[in-house]
Amino acid sequence: TRYDLRKESSMQPVTAYKIQSRARTILSSRGLFQKKTSLKTAFKQGRRCLRPFWMTLLVAVLLLGYAHADEVIMKNGDRLQGKIVSMESGKLVFETAYAGKVTIAWDQVARLTSEDILVISLPDKETFKGKAITAEDGTLVLKPETGPATEPIAMSQVKTLEPPKPPEKWKFNARVTAGADIEDGNTDNQKYNADFRLGLSKRPHRVTLYGEYNLENSNGERSSDNSLLNLDYNRFMSEKWYLFGNGRTEQDKFQDLDLLWSVAGGVGYQVWESKKKNLSLQIGPSYVSEDYSEPQPSFDNKDHRDYAAGFWAIDFDMWFFNQVLQVFHHDGGFVSFEDSDVWRVRTRTGIRIPIVHHIFASLQYNYDWVNSPADGRENYDSRVLFKLGWEY
The missing domain is CATH 2.40.160.40 (monomeric porin ompg)
Structure with missing residues (x-):
């Protein structure tokens, strides 16, 4: 600015206002000065900045939910994730977030896993209790809260399957x-x-x-x-x-x-x-x-x-x-x-x-x-x- 003031005598005098405006323009172009913005404008800018964060968080929550869901794999290769409700009379009731409760033919299920404890009963009234873990097609393996996992149980031999009932109250x-x-x-x-x-x-x-x-x-x-x-x-x-x-x-x-x-x-x-x-x-x-x-x-x-x-x-x-x-x-x-x-x-x-x-x-x-x-x-x-x- 000082240089501009000392230009040739033919240059018009520069007022203080013009000097201030020109300096502001120079600094702004170099990112050293920003105009004051209103609160509403700042909120909009912040929301745009946080939008990727919220999208990432939503995806993480959805993935976390699927990671903790029960899973049923059908013989045709289809996979369902949700919650095992019960199985009796050859019908598996499975609850999903997108279709609610659906009924599946038990003989069409290849294998399943669960995040929660399940109770299964066999035709001889023998019962087993534990989480269903990964097993070969056509079998169930339960991992109890304590102790080793069960031997593979043929799914065709399972009479009923359901989560444990809550403790009965007086x-x-x-x-x-x-x-x-x-x-x-x-x-x-x-x-x-x-x-x-x-x-x-x-x-x-x-x-x-x-x-x-x-x-x-x-x-x-x-x-x-x-x-x-x-x-x-x-x-x-x-x-x-x-x-x-x-x-x-x-x-x-x-x-x-x-x-x-x-x-x-x-x-x-x-x-x-x-x-x-x-x-x-x-x-x-x-x-x-x-x-x-x-x-x-x-x-x-x-x-x-x-x-x-x-x-x-x-x-x-x-x-x-x-x-x-x-x-x-x-x-x-x-x-x-x-x-x-x-x-x-x-x-x-x-x-x-x-x-x-x-x-x-x-x-x-x-x-x-x-x-x-x-x-x-x-x-x-x-x-x-x-x-x-x-x-x-």
Whole structure:
């Protein structure tokens, strides 16, 4: 610039503004000076610069996903990557990111590998567990979490294949019902009844607690007073068979029965178990102890008797008409091994009709039979109950 100012006298004077502009132009051409840019322009320039980075990251993520995917190689050479869902009845269900779940003929699969643990079963019910690793066509090799890999297993011998099921959680269920019948005026009667059932289960364990209470007053005097509490524990040994332990207490003042308690154990069989229908059967030996309010001539003037007995129980319920009505039946009893005339049965039969949410109405018939009751007492008690209940 100084040189320009000292040019020949014929050159026009150069103002400070022109000098500054000319200097800026020279420096900018050499990359030594940049104009100030707006924030919006800078953001656009930065985004253009980062675009290759984001594309690279996306490709890396996709490649990483494929690297950790299960892979199925078909006999015709096709390769599928995704997630093994299950295989049974000769059909492999495979889930891909682009086509969802697809069904593949198992006999068309040449080999497969998995990133997660698989459980396979053979026709003889033998099972293996581990990750499917690379093997020859037509075979499976599983690598367990610990220990060596299995010997090659012929894929034609595999009956089922699936990921291991998640650990089962404890399941809780409850049901409470109550009813009342109150008459006043010329008739003075009050009837109250209630029962509950609590269940807690997690295979192989199942615990059920059941209780009930019935109370009646007639013309100011007590006419019925009895209760029952029953605890049942089941230990499943297989899908259907289980061992059980049972404890029961009950009392009935108008049968002169102060206390009956019993313990039982044996084997049970779960015929059905689902939300729609349930049926279980139990049988085994038991020990029964009975205490009465006064000596009984038929018991050799004793107010107590105990005996070894056989025990049985049936528990049934089933929904009908698309869960509009549920039918149920429960019964159980004892038969003395020492005296075949000493036996008792307790039954509960009825229907339940859902009303709204967890609320339901029930109509129930109770029938109890004691073949050898206290002296002067009837063999049976029966009642029809209409109740409202809550179930969870």
